[in-house]
Amino acid sequence: MTELAEDTGIVLRVDAKICHVGIGDEEIQVPLAGKLFENRGREKRPVAVGDRVRLSRSGDGDYGAIDEVLPRTSKLARRGAGEDAREQVIAANVSLVLVVAAVREPEFQPSLVDGVLAAAERQELPAAIALTKVDRDRKGIAQRWTDLYRRLGYEVFPTSVTPGHETTESLAALERTIHANVTVLTGLSGVGKSSLLNTIIPGLDLRVGSLGRVRQGKHTTTHTRLIPLPGGGHVLDTPGIRTFTLFATDPTELTFYFRELKELRDRCAFRNCTHLDEPDCGVVAAVEAGEVAPSRWASYRQLYLGLAKSGD
Numbered sequence: 001m002t003e004l005a006e007d008t009g010i011v012l013r014v015d016a017k018i019c020h021v022g023i024g025d026e027e028i029q030v031p032l033a034g035k036l037f038e039n040r041g042r043e044k045r046p047v048a049v050g051d052r053v054r055l056s057r058s059g060d061g062d063y064g065a066i067d068e069v070l071p072r073t074s075k076l077a078r079r080g081a082g083e084d085a086r087e088q089v090i091a092a093n094v095s096l097v098l099v100v101a102a103v104r105e106p107e108f109q110p111s112l113v114d115g116v117l118a119a120a121e122r123q124e125l126p127a128a129i130a131l132t133k134v135d136r137d138r139k140g141i142a143q144r145w146t147d148l149y150r151r152l153g154y155e156v157f158p159t160s161v162t163p164g165h166e167t168t169e170s171l172a173a174l175e176r177t178i179h180a181n182v183t184v185l186t187g188l189s190g191v192g193k194s195s196l197l198n199t200i201i202p203g204l205d206l207r208v209g210s211l212g213r214v215r216q217g218k219h220t221t222t223h224t225r226l227i228p229l230p231g232g233g234h235v236l237d238t239p240g241i242r243t244f245t246l247f248a249t250d251p252t253e254l255t256f257y258f259r260e261l262k263e264l265r266d267r268c269a270f271r272n273c274t275h276l277d278e279p280d281c282g283v284v285a286a287v288e289a290g291e292v293a294p295s296r297w298a299s300y301r302q303l304y305l306g307l308a309k310s311g312d
């Protein structure tokens, strides 16, 4: 992140009424100026973790409130959960989205991975995948998912952090990547996001959930937090997500956010083909020919239908 002026800080955490802001080496807690809520547009909250903000000063020189959110270089966003269709910005000003997914417990969920990858693609944000708990893999699942996403051009880090079974090389590679970026980790609860960070960054000591919690689907990390790293870079540890819906995209745009489908568009008989059930669809043909993974097409359909439903 760039040098900040004296009264400019970075949002480290957002609570209901207060934000934690890093300013120099200090962490302060300040409210948001009321005017920010008036100008927030379609966003659920006017400020997100990673935002650069300008702070006002009270008469005696103490910091008062967040007065202004500076323009963002990037954001990872999704549609609010349930009935709430507003934009929820998960992280601002990041340079890398690291999708974290386990081979088991919780089971690998392609639609979630593909949803986050599509959101990153939409924002032209680089994305990579950490495939965790490979020490628990019994059926070669890790290799299959690794091959699929590498073929699509995504960097994949297959990892295990279990003592005695650490994947030393991929952890070292991930460490280098993390020190060179502002990385947001996102994925289901219990996949091992916090565990991964604890292993890569000595002394971090984030709370990690028990397997019992994972089985009950309980969150361990409850707030997104931006952590500046001693060796350079920043990471954002986030609470697990259950579903991921793209924000307010016209569903027909979706083809552009699936790298391999984008290439196939001119093979469809209809220019505005949705690749759901039209005749002479190049995508369907490519799935049948084994050129496109069935899981990716299933994710595409699921995301498409979710967007078509919410696009009102």
Ligand SMILES: Nc1nc2c(ncn2[C@@H]2O[C@H](COP(=O)(O)OP(=O)(O)OP(=O)(O)O)[C@@H](O)[C@H]2O)c(=O)[nH]1
Residues within 6 Å of the ligand: 132, 133, 134, 135, 136, 159, 160, 161, 162, 188, 189, 190, 191, 192, 193, 194, 195, 196, 207, 208, 209, 210, 211, 214, 218, 219, 220, 221, 222, 238, 239, 240, 241
């Ligand atoms: N076998 C195995 N278990 C792991 C590995 N990484 C994490 N775990 C276990 O997975 C469980 C959940 O880990 P967390 O790091 O809390 O997961 P999280 O993704 O941060 O979860 P939330 O904070 O709820 O989103 C813990 O019991 C970890 O010990 C791994 O590489 N192998």
Ligand SMILES: [Mg+2]
Residues within 6 Å of the ligand: 193, 194, 195, 207, 208, 220, 221, 237, 238, 239
């Ligand atoms: Mg966690």
Ligand SMILES: [Zn+2]
Residues within 6 Å of the ligand: 268, 269, 273, 274, 275, 276, 278, 280, 281, 282, 283, 284
């Ligand atoms: Zn088509």
